[in-house]
Amino acid sequence: MTITTSIIPNKLQFAKKAEVEHALNYEAICIFIATGFFMDDDTYWKDLVCLAPGHKHELDENGYLIKSEPTYQWHYTPRDITFEEALNEYVALLTEITKEQVGNSKVILPLSGGLDSRSQALIFKNLPNSVQSFSYAFEGGYPEHQIAKQIAANCGFNFEAFTIPKGYLWDVVEEMSQLIGGYSEFTHPRQMAVLPELKQMEGVFSLGHWGDVLFDRGVPEGTQASEIIPLLLKKMVKPKGMELAEKLWDYWNLSGDFKTYLLNRVEVGLEKIKIEDISAKVRAFKSSQWAHRWTTTNLCIFEAAHPINMPYYDNRMCEFICSIPEAYLADRRLQIAHLKQDRTLANITWQEQKPFNLNTYQYNKTPYNLPYRISNKVKRVIKSQLGNPYIQRNWELQFLGEDNAKRLENHLFNINFNRWIPKAFINETYEDFKHKDAIGGSHAISMLLTLSSWHQQNFNDL
Numbered sequence: 001m002t003i004t005t006s007i008i009p010n011k012l013q014f015a016k017k018a019e020v021e022h023a024l025n026y027e028a029i030c031i032f033i034a035t036g037f038f039m040d041d042d043t044y045w046k047d048l049v050c051l052a053p054g055h056k057h058e059l060d061e062n063g064y065l066i067k068s069e070p071t072y073q074w075h076y077t078p079r080d081i082t083f084e085e086a087l088n089e090y091v092a093l094l095t096e097i098t099k100e101q102v103g104n105s106k107v108i109l110p111l112s113g114g115l116d117s118r119s120q121a122l123i124f125k126n127l128p129n130s131v132q133s134f135s136y137a138f139e140g141g142y143p144e145h146q147i148a149k150q151i152a153a154n155c156g157f158n159f160e161a162f163t164i165p166k167g168y169l170w171d172v173v174e175e176m177s178q179l180i181g182g183y184s185e186f187t188h189p190r191q192m193a194v195l196p197e198l199k200q201m202e203g204v205f206s207l208g209h210w211g212d213v214l215f216d217r218g219v220p221e222g223t224q225a226s227e228i229i230p231l232l233l234k235k236m237v238k239p240k241g242m243e244l245a246e247k248l249w250d251y252w253n254l255s256g257d258f259k260t261y262l263l264n265r266v267e268v269g270l271e272k273i274k275i276e277d278i279s280a281k282v283r284a285f286k287s288s289q290w291a292h293r294w295t296t297t298n299l300c301i302f303e304a305a306h307p308i309n310m311p312y313y314d315n316r317m318c319e320f321i322c323s324i325p326e327a328y329l330a331d332r333r334l335q336i337a338h339l340k341q342d343r344t345l346a347n348i349t350w351q352e353q354k355p356f357n358l359n360t361y362q363y364n365k366t367p368y369n370l371p372y373r374i375s376n377k378v379k380r381v382i383k384s385q386l387g388n389p390y391i392q393r394n395w396e397l398q399f400l401g402e403d404n405a406k407r408l409e410n411h412l413f414n415i416n417f418n419r420w421i422p423k424a425f426i427n428e429t430y431e432d433f434k435h436k437d438a439i440g441g442s443h444a445i446s447m448l449l450t451l452s453s454w455h456q457q458n459f460n461d462l
Helices: 026-035 083-102 116-125 144-155 169-180 190-200 225-236 239-251 258-271 278-303 315-322 326-339 370-385 394-399 402-412 423-435 438-459
Strands: 002-004 014-016 048-050 055-059 065-070 107-110 131-138 158-164 204-206
Touching: 026 239, 026 258, 026 438, 083 116, 083 204, 083 315, 083 326, 107 116, 116 144, 116 326, 131 144, 131 190, 131 394, 144 158, 158 190, 169 190, 169 278, 169 394, 169 402, 169 438, 190 278, 225 258, 225 278, 239 258, 239 423, 239 438, 258 278, 278 315, 278 326, 394 402, 394 438, 402 423, 402 438, 423 438
Parallel strands: 107 131, 107 204, 131 158
Antiparallel strands: 002 055, 014 048, 055 065
16 A cells, blocks of 8 residues: 655554564653654654655555655745745635635635635635634633634625633543544644534635745744754743653653753754755744644544645645745745735734734834733733633633643543653642643643543553
């Protein structure tokens, strides 16, 4: 059997390795704990691999990997092209890919306050497909769905708004664990809260994942080659996750030290990408690591409701990115120029730059943004004093409060799980989260919850 994987696959595929011990891959698990995703072809097991993107893989009839050969190499080969020509090509390509992917089907379009789904909306505005759009906001958080509602109204789409409620996680934790197989931490995929409602919709999903990485700088302007690895580690590693990973590395008596091992893995991954331009090189690294092993992992939740299509994951879009000068990709220039072709869409708030829009976001700096920042802070303080704290992150809805704590502790301090991950380590991490640094410690707690659910599925008879 031959499996050819896309440059950025929209699903994870696995294969077994012959003549390799069936044992836990503790080194890979430590990276997962520190970063929230597995690197390269790592899995929980030494004899199981995740098929690499952009490769042709040969498997035997029993699912064992025979060999893998690359079919694509990320590159940076900028063409001598004007910005206007690049813009026209981008719009034409996004339109072509979208039309091919959805055909005559009804379309289900998640809308956010950002640029990727808004760009899709502008494409669908000019297509005949019936579009059911939706958005969600955290209970007690920023009303992101209000931005999405304006986008939908401008484009003539049906629209439905959802609120992500407190504690939804505990009713779906087992189903989520089965869907994602333990390969992503639990507190990011908000769509799981509304999966039953999504199943009631008709059509195919068109998802805008990864557009924000492809159509922006790979690194901040002026970044030097010597700064790449420190920058990547800062982006990849969560501090409390790093601490927990280092403790478990020592507890499991692994060779060397964790930080050196992780550093080496990043260096090797970068070395495989034969691109001189720093920004393009880092974008390629992110796409082959983050996109494949982090973003892709949660797509199965959408797929549990309806088929998924992803224009930014298309091979042609990736190849287009490799041929466009970095100056045109920087700062979302192509996407913004496209959206400015529709005056109304451009004038709707850009959530990342709120309260400014695509015509005024340059003013999101002092002193122009001071009135909004002051008024927004006052509102948040008043809400907090009234017992309704402002919610910015999914974990705040799932981990905070007495009821959430009880459900969380049932997973963290499960007897069987504590035979694998020492209760002392878990308790130390949990106490730090509760009493010292909730924001910093939320990642480590989320990882422990993910590992607990995975362990229960795989070792529940211990």
